[in-house]
Amino acid sequence: MLRLVTVIPVLLLAACGTSPTHPDWSGPAERRPSDGVLEVNAFQEHADAVDEDWERDPEALAREYLGGLEGEVSLDGTQVTLLRDDLQDDSVEAERFVLELEQNDENWKLVSARWEQRCHAGRGHQVFSPELCI
Numbered sequence: 001m002l003r004l005v006t007v008i009p010v011l012l013l014a015a016c017g018t019s020p021t022h023p024d025w026s027g028p029a030e031r032r033p034s035d036g037v038l039e040v041n042a043f044q045e046h047a048d049a050v051d052e053d054w055e056r057d058p059e060a061l062a063r064e065y066l067g068g069l070e071g072e073v074s075l076d077g078t079q080v081t082l083l084r085d086d087l088q089d090d091s092v093e094a095e096r097f098v099l100e101l102e103q104n105d106e107n108w109k110l111v112s113a114r115w116e117q118r119c120h121a122g123r124g125h126q127v128f129s130p131e132l133c134i
Helices: 001-019 041-048 058-065
Strands: 072-077 080-084 092-104 107-119
Touching: 001 080, 041 107, 058 072, 058 092, 058 107
Parallel strands: none
Antiparallel strands: 072 080, 080 092, 092 107
């Protein structure tokens, strides 16, 4: 019985040491075709709980938010756009994510994000829009 009393506190302390100190982030929630708006509040909670290099680099922040998606990134002031046009999809030709940021001291903060897609010819709209392709 004495051994069990000694082991339990050690196990509890070990478990506390391995628990995450900040929320996990694996990318934005599912895209909403109705308006293309992506949720950013959960990501901001994640960013507030950590101190990472990506918080000081707009492109790295965008990639962190998008869960490591690959694509061509362009920066225009406080706007970061990630374009993916190598999709293996018979309806969707390309998709893009447009993120609005603001700088607070040395860190960047995600203010808003949206998603849009462009369809292949004959499969829907030919401009970037949150509307679905057919």
